[in-house]
Amino acid sequence: MTKKLKFGIIGYGFMGQTHGETIQRLDYAELVAVCDTNEAQFEFAPEGVKTHTSADELLANSDINTVIIAVPNQLHLEMVIKAAAAKKDIICEKPLGMTGQEVKKMIAVTEGVVRFTTHHQRRWDHDYRVAKEVYEAGTLGEVYTIKSALYGFNGNMHDWHIYPECGGGMLYDWGVHLIDQILWLVPAKLKTIYAHVNNVVNEQVDDYFNIQLYFENGVNAQIELGTYFLNSSDNWFERHWFLGGNKGSAKIDGFNPVGEITRTSELLSNVPGQITMTHAGPTRSFGPAPAGRILVEELPKVEVNHQMFFDNYYAFTQGQQALVVKPSETLRLMEVLDAIRVAAKYNQSIHFE
Ligand SMILES: NC(=O)c1ccc[n+]([C@@H]2O[C@H](COP(=O)([O-])OP(=O)(O)OC[C@H]3O[C@@H](n4cnc5c(N)ncnc54)[C@H](O)[C@@H]3O)[C@@H](O)[C@H]2O)c1
Numbered sequence: 001m002t003k004k005l006k007f008g009i010i011g012y013g014f015m016g017q018t019h020g021e022t023i024q025r026l027d028y029a030e031l032v033a034v035c036d037t038n039e040a041q042f043e044f045a046p047e048g049v050k051t052h053t054s055a056d057e058l059l060a061n062s063d064i065n066t067v068i069i070a071v072p073n074q075l076h077l078e079m080v081i082k083a084a085a086a087k088k089d090i091i092c093e094k095p096l097g098m099t100g101q102e103v104k105k106m107i108a109v110t111e112g113v114v115r116f117t118t119h120h121q122r123r124w125d126h127d128y129r130v131a132k133e134v135y136e137a138g139t140l141g142e143v144y145t146i147k148s149a150l151y152g153f154n155g156n157m158h159d160w161h162i163y164p165e166c167g168g169g170m171l172y173d174w175g176v177h178l179i180d181q182i183l184w185l186v187p188a189k190l191k192t193i194y195a196h197v198n199n200v201v202n203e204q205v206d207d208y209f210n211i212q213l214y215f216e217n218g219v220n221a222q223i224e225l226g227t228y229f230l231n232s233s234d235n236w237f238e239r240h241w242f243l244g245g246n247k248g249s250a251k252i253d254g255f256n257p258v259g260e261i262t263r264t265s266e267l268l269s270n271v272p273g274q275i276t277m278t279h280a281g282p283t284r285s286f287g288p289a290p291a292g293r294i295l296v297e298e299l300p301k302v303e304v305n306h307q308m309f310f311d312n313y314y315a316f317t318q319g320q321q322a323l324v325v326k327p328s329e330t331l332r333l334m335e336v337l338d339a340i341r342v343a344a345k346y347n348q349s350i351h352f353e
Pocket of ligand 1: 014015035037072093121
């Protein structure tokens, strides 16, 4: 029999309110109550929704079968332990914990007790799904490089995100999404991790990182993000993907992506040298492709949106679909983040799996 998701939201700030709005649109869900230690947030609660100033109060409400945890990162572990003890199914915000160890504790208290997932809705980002479809179609041949980049132009960092003890910094904020996307994209053991993580303008937390993930199937993924790529244009961010294989490459730009696939039906190697002139002098390595060998194709059309995270979660509760964001995957992700910190601190590569 169909059972509605009856939600309580713990932490009714930016993300809690975003979830509140989403739930209002879902015919299989209802928002029962919200909780926040700051009562000013209740102004944004929809009419008829109960409000509480403590998680314990909200968790005592037997009308709620599922909680969303959307408090600052350092509080996720405590809330997951409480919610599991109250036998509520749990959707927790990212980063799931502050460390892999914390996530292990969460899995220990939830496994076999309640349903448990992480809100990694960026698995349904449009640009990412286009990159994923191109990768999986195999038309690029053997993919050896993937670049995923996000550049912000204002240096924006805000609220608790600037404090390390709250799990601030861009690695935990956006990095966790961008790395999750790569780990879900490349179905291979992650052999080696190398990373630079810098505080460019923020004194306490990172606001730039450049991470290399080398996989057993030969893919080298580079993930670069910075909030301080100052720019005078109207743009305030740039999102880029590049995928390179031995039969083709793909450029995908923007969250609503534009770009193209360029490929060849034959492997290009040892083509006759032709001298071309550049502003930096003559070259034979970089020149026009032999006539007729290069095919330009459109990016695949993909229909996705973030609500699909909830659609999948609901279908999972009904036994109709497998859960997309599995706790074991989030544990691996958080262990990768731990390793990135070590790699960056000691300036060394880490052998991972
Ligand atoms: N998935 C995403 O795309 C995404 C985007 C933004 C934020 N997040 C995550 O959502 C979480 C919240 O981030 P945010 O940007 O909404 O922060 P926020 O500061 O806007 O909201 C957090 C709220 O939690 C409340 N709070 C603090 N301690 C509490 C407690 N003990 N009990 C109840 N409420 C408490 C605060 O008063 C605040 O209203 C973080 O884990 C963040 O990483 C995820």
